[in-house]
């Protein structure tokens with residue numbers, strides 16, 4: 449049981465790490481970028497296989513607002529990842545360069561554009577499953593429930609992280625990247641490396657925190673109105 453929980457968390461953790469590494473194109477250079485990118489897709493295939501029962505149950509049971517939102521978000525995530533995967537195959541300069549496929553500036557632009565959106569959508573995906581992540585962490589640590597003090601400490605940490613995430617959006621000019629505004633203002637990796645990853649982690653954390661607390665509010669309101677909803 450504990451090993452299964454570790455496995456369920458290690459794959460997302462590795463995917464998050466590799467996604468962050470893949471963003472550092474101008475630090476890594478092309479070959480490592482492509483290797484890490486391919487590793488992300490391999491792990492995603494593994495992650496989907498682990499969660500295959502979720503897909504098998506799509507047409508079973510009733511849909512409420514939360515379930516509808518989760519399914520739509522997963523569709524968006526799959527579409528977003530598919531665009532990143534297809535453009536990767538076309539623009540590859542190393543690993544898949546032997547494939548006789550046309551490369552173009554537009555495909556490269558769609559590649560980075562979808563990559564930046566993936567970070568936001570993955571953040572929302574993490575936020576939707578945060579309760580489950582905490583549950584798995586409690587199972588691993590052998591502490592079934594948290595104290596009220598710990599809950600408030602975690603809420604304060606989440607608030608501070610959300611503030612840092614907002615600042616990271618601004619530092620990295622993420623809004624410009626999400627609105628297809630190409631900028632030559634790249635991160636200067638000769639000056640520093642670690643803050644680049646710290647800020648991007650903050651960017652992923654912001655939508656995760658917002659989604660998690662919105663879901664907490666929705667669930668609270670629903671449980672006040674009637675029996676607690678079944679978790680997806």
Ligand code: HEM
Pocket residue numbers: 456457460461463464492495496499502503522525526529570573574577580581680
């Ligand atoms: C195309 C990409 C992805 C798809 C289709 C996908 C799909 C899913 C599904 C169906 C679940 C189970 C939902 C449930 O049982 O309620 C899940 C859980 C989860 N996903 Fe993803 N996911 C993707 C990418 C990612 C990435 C990149 C990360 C992390 C960076 C991630 C982190 C998680 C976590 C933490 C959970 C909860 C733990 C678990 O149940 O295993 N996912 N994902």
Ligand code: HEM
Pocket residue numbers: 467470471473474478481482484485486488489532536537539540541543544556559560563564
């Ligand atoms: C999920 C993983 C991936 C992410 C998040 C990602 C992200 C990015 C980003 C943000 C850039 C733009 C760098 C910039 O101009 O600012 C880039 C460029 C590039 N990526 Fe990826 N990528 C991923 C996977 C891949 C894969 C699997 C391949 C090929 C097999 C690939 C091939 C390339 C190439 C060739 C470029 C350079 C394009 C150019 O010359 O402008 N990427 N990637």
